[in-house]
Amino acid sequence: MRPADTIHWDDTTGSLLLIDQTRLPLSYRVIRCKSVERLITAIQRLEIRGAPALGIAGAYGVVLATMTVKEKEFHRYFRQVEALARTVADARPTAVNLSWAVTRVLTELRSADSIKEVRRVAVREAGKIADEDAEACHAIGDYGAALLPDTGTVLTHCNAGALACREWGTALGVIRSAVRDGKQISVIACETRPLLQGARLTAWELRRDDIPVTVIPDSAAAFLMRQGEIDCVIVGADRITADAVFNKIGTYMHAVCANAHGIPFYVAAPHSTFDHEHTQDQITIEERDRDEVAYYGRYATIPEGVPVRNPAFDATPLSLVSALITETGVIRPAAGTVAGKRRVI
Numbered sequence: 001m002r003p004a005d006t007i008h009w010d011d012t013t014g015s016l017l018l019i020d021q022t023r024l025p026l027s028y029r030v031i032r033c034k035s036v037e038r039l040i041t042a043i044q045r046l047e048i049r050g051a052p053a054l055g056i057a058g059a060y061g062v063v064l065a066t067m068t069v070k071e072k073e074f075h076r077y078f079r080q081v082e083a084l085a086r087t088v089a090d091a092r093p094t095a096v097n098l099s100w101a102v103t104r105v106l107t108e109l110r111s112a113d114s115i116k117e118v119r120r121v122a123v124r125e126a127g128k129i130a131d132e133d134a135e136a137c138h139a140i141g142d143y144g145a146a147l148l149p150d151t152g153t154v155l156t157h158c159n160a161g162a163l164a165c166r167e168w169g170t171a172l173g174v175i176r177s178a179v180r181d182g183k184q185i186s187v188i189a190c191e192t193r194p195l196l197q198g199a200r201l202t203a204w205e206l207r208r209d210d211i212p213v214t215v216i217p218d219s220a221a222a223f224l225m226r227q228g229e230i231d232c233v234i235v236g237a238d239r240i241t242a243d244a245v246f247n248k249i250g251t252y253m254h255a256v257c258a259n260a261h262g263i264p265f266y267v268a269a270p271h272s273t274f275d276h277e278h279t280q281d282q283i284t285i286e287e288r289d290r291d292e293v294a295y296y297g298r299y300a301t302i303p304e305g306v307p308v309r310n311p312a313f314d315a316t317p318l319s320l321v322s323a324l325i326t327e328t329g330v331i332r333p334a335a336g337t338v339a340g341k342r343r344v345i
């Protein structure tokens, strides 16, 4: 497996290979998932994470379900596969790509009329989702690169890079494409408390690609904006409803600050992240474990008995978003226009 392959299906062993993102940057380890249960653990522990990568994981979760169920009678087999696959879709609630991909593969399976065919179709459809994700990220990169200055500093939050997708990335894909086009871009990566996806993963990826990156505490962002050190903000998304962008906790704070300082705030995401059915008040924001906030490694940082809130995501109203960068074009939510190909939302 090349280092850039965040998630990779190994057909010879019937297993899903994932970079263990909980160990970066200290060590680079690959996890082999051969069962739905192991994949769910990987998703919930954030060994695999980031909305597009979760979509690919969900798709291969259906493949694992088709291989795990031992029932011989076709209709009972199909129902058991569906039920097992749904447990993967429910492993994390906020990133819509996960349930979207599970549903897409299950829908495709309805054309199959034998157990062998179900397994074959599942592998094929999951592979298509992974390939489409890579293509989408490169297209997002191309559209987004045009929005970045020829020389400048971009602030990003969490990790919306190659590690969050099959490759290239969404927000970091835009930065990669701009650098490839000769732009002089340096990146400010917010560390992203409490699990440090910015400090650990974004910094690791960009360093590996020789793109200049500096890590700041999340709370330093407003100060740097006020100092004139940030030219634009670009983040990924876990779900884009009719009225808001859901992304890693802290994103809303950056959007408010960017708007207060007249700095463009961009969101880069593929269409698989759009949820046209819901509005923000209908979405479940994952609340994670107290210990993620209450411990620094092995050391407690909060007195015992003091309650903690640990929401993993927040919602940024579309009115604060300067542009949504998708694989089919750039959407200006305020103006309601798309400067690109095909679809207008």
Ligand code: MRU
Residues within 6 Å of the ligand: 046, 049, 050, 051, 052, 095, 157, 158, 159, 160, 161, 164, 165, 169, 170, 171, 197, 235, 236, 237, 238, 247, 248, 249, 312
């Ligand atoms: O909890 P995580 O690490 O899965 O959260 C990830 C994010 O919030 C990313 O910004 C988002 O999924 C976009 S990834 C292209």
